[in-house]
Amino acid sequence: MTSEAPASTPTGHTVIQGYLKTLETRPGVYRMLDAKGAVLYVGKARNLKARVSSYARPTGHSPRIARMIADTASMMFLTTKTETEALLLEQNLIKQLKPRYNVLLRDDKSFPNILVSGEHAFPQIKKHRGRKAEKGNYYGPFASAGAVNRTLNQLQKVFLLRNCSDATFDSRTRPCLLYQIKRCSAPCVGYIDEAGYAQLVSDAERFLQGKSTRVQSQLAAEMEAASEALEFERAAALRDRIRALTQVQSTQGINPAGVAEADVIALHTEGGQACVQVFFIRANQNWGNRDFYPKTAGAEPSEILRAFLGQFYDGKDPARLILLSDDIEDRELLEEALGEKRGRKVEIAVPQRGEKAELVAGALRNARESLARKMSETATQSKLLAGLAEAFGLDGPPSRIEVYDNSHIQGAHAVGAMIVAGPEGYIKSQYRKFNIRGEELTPGDDFGMMKEVLTRRFKRLLKEDPDRNTDAWPDLLLIDGGAGQVSAVHEIMAELGVEDIPMVGVAKGVDRDQGKEEFHRTGARPMALRRGDPVLYFIQRLRDEAHRFAIGAHRQKRAKSVSATPLDDVPGVGATRKRALLAHFGSAKAVARANLPDLKAVEGISDTLAGTIYNHFHDGGGA
Template structure:
């Protein structure tokens, strides 16, 4: 149901036809773009409230000044409306909604309990495999630190299964007492399983049970006069007691919960999620949701919780610093999606109140750093505008770089910055096949032509300044491509390293100028250019390495007659990659499912006897 887009929006007639049923409404601007999505228990009442003569909140007034059309979708229940609103915000990223852009999955620790000798490993992504998952952790650093501690305490392996299966002698981890070498049978399966069970208890926060277990083992070893193992258990107990002393929480609080608080300044909002697992504070993460105009804390929190938790499993309890609109509805949906009930609590006391104060402190600190960072970026953009003699500071910058190894796997990168920093959703890579290997000019020309052909068609926003990594040659290619596409008015800058190739000595080549410009090392404009150039370089190298690795991993096996894709994948999986396949004997190859003795000999000969290795 929508108003006729060919005529002026008739709000009065539209509102008369609206139903009182629950649903979702979408507001469009004159260009047809969705600028706001909302849900309602009663569509007629909720949407009608927007078309009052005056609006108390400036953000609502700004929104309604841009609305040219409204579209609604009726749902059977309020829960359906909540889910549809979530999906539409994810899809359209409306300007006037709370939009959570940092939506990376959190890391976990995975224990492959189904394996005879389980492995501890870092995990990120869907948790569909068999075994136990512990987390989420606030950062990769927190996971690595915990895994390192687990290795020291319990000596459980962290190597990949392909590495584990093909060992003939203990690796370095055994020598430095980080593993008991189950790969070569230096520890019995039952004894190893006891160490794994102790590690799981530790991850569950049951340190006291682990200490009691180790005390019993130490006493048993001492009675058997096995003093080496007794000393090992003594050291483990001492370390566990030290860790326990550092966790300043009582065991009756050993519950999983998230504590969420927000802080705002004009145009910027920070929401901090504090992670509490088994009564211990694991850390926090700051989020900076996008929202046009100002909003009260309740609106920010309500929008954040829906966007954040409907995309992942929620803990049993979420403590927030402000009341949440439709909190009961969100609780109901999160509980249905999880294996446990979920509570959203606002009024808390004692320890939870102290955690809430800690989350609020982190939110204020995160906001301060973000505001200062934005102010620095704005100064840098302003300085860049002055250097380039633009009428106003630029708002969108693009930078291109090319990466290859002796002409192999050429990749060009395009990174985009605006006045909020890196706009990673607009980054692009181009896999290139230049006419001559190592032709950087040709590669740059092809990448720019592909990118700016789309920009000219209106598929991608036009930048204010284009940077290319390189000197006069790259600048000439860029200006030639833009002239060919009839957008030669765009400002282009070539960024070349100085003779010393040290940061701060970059030479900046501008179209129409014979000599390069060199800005002071502490120039805000130069610092912005360096950051943009370095990001383009990083993004290009990463893409090049991925493309090169993929080519080198598959091409040699693809050349072997009779070896199809299924058996190639099985070989790579069993041996952990092409180096493992190359290092395997004929008998080892023949043990792989689907590989006959004759095929094993053919693979071995092709990889070793024809000079390819």
């Protein structure tokens, strides 16, 4: 149900009062919009009419809620069958719309897992991120790729499982380096049979399930038996594995005996900022922690934590037990929603004593220390941005800096890159790469490449946000290059009608000496900053980050082109069918020369697809 605010009362609590006559007492979700139709706030209610009536009062609100009410020009409502449905819908809308007055989780990356593959006689152990589509057993989540890599490194020492791909495994004729350094049992060349390898896999999975004590006891018994049988080489190998297993346990830090599985979540707020620290306890082991800095919009701690939980677990599986530093509103409702999502009971608790309370206290200490570091870094960043504004005569410290760079080898595999920085440092979620498309460009034409990148960037920005209502518009552009680059970019910006954005070209100084950079601006003489100026170092770091990102994007594009084959252009042939065809025929050229009956004989290739492939290579559809 959607209504328009009365024309005589464009904003404020009187607008909200106008909706009360038509509202129902059912659960649902409401949206508060400003005069331009932008969503200010998304909320859910057990009783829509009762919740909205609280906003219709002229007084008794916190400063944040009072500002929100004053900005409200209209509202939208959607009723649901249950309050749980309303909660889930609320979180989806917050994630999609990012309203100004809601608490927003800004870092929403997925967490990595360890996968023990399940479709091979000799399973592979590897890091996995994303959808769990591959068959096998998943263990996680881990807080970071580093936490996974450290665990995998130690698991290889202990259990000697392979981490190579199936294709590499099938092509080996000699054991690889990992076997030489005692990190793999070399099943690829038959140095261990299927039964022996299966036992190693079983031991590794028991360790990942928290049964490390049993594994260690078993290894000790095997070592003693080998020693008694005078098999000293085998006993020494088992001794090394026990030592590696002990090292894994000692480096994991917190290993709670009474908490098998939990997410420990603690919130610390200070000076209008917040840090949420999340520890992952799985199989009685600490699998790392991650800190988050949600946009609080001035909300109270209980509201921040509730909003964080709803957004954090959107797309992530919750643990059986969630331990919190502060109680939240609608705790039982959130338990029900997360339980439905996981398919089993989820408990949310605020422990007051014992081991669980100690875990929360540790997470809270980390949150407090992390926020202190973050606030210190932000203060330093603010000083640098103020210095940047003073150096280049900007109206004020920029809140969004975009830095552009290109990368190519003699014009081949050309890629443009954009990085973004602001008061809180690099905003990596906003980084963008641009595959250079201009066929008329001369190979290595950096001016032309930069023109193409800036044209595409700002044409899209003008299309998506012509009124500049969002924070996607930059306050400063940094271009890698001198007067020529700045002139080329200025020409594009003038054509697009966005000449009001300050732009600085960063050119390498005399003898390409870092520290002697020259800065070029439209209509101004080149300038330099004194060597040792913190602002100069800041600009160098921005340029180097853009260069790093551009080179990474270029290498990815080059690597992809190296592995490309004519089969990539055949409709209906994806990665799996491509592998099947190459395995059957040996090469893409052989596939192109194959006749129709041979193509039909390939496993996974239907008669229709075989005809498509044949026609692609024989009827002018391909080379």
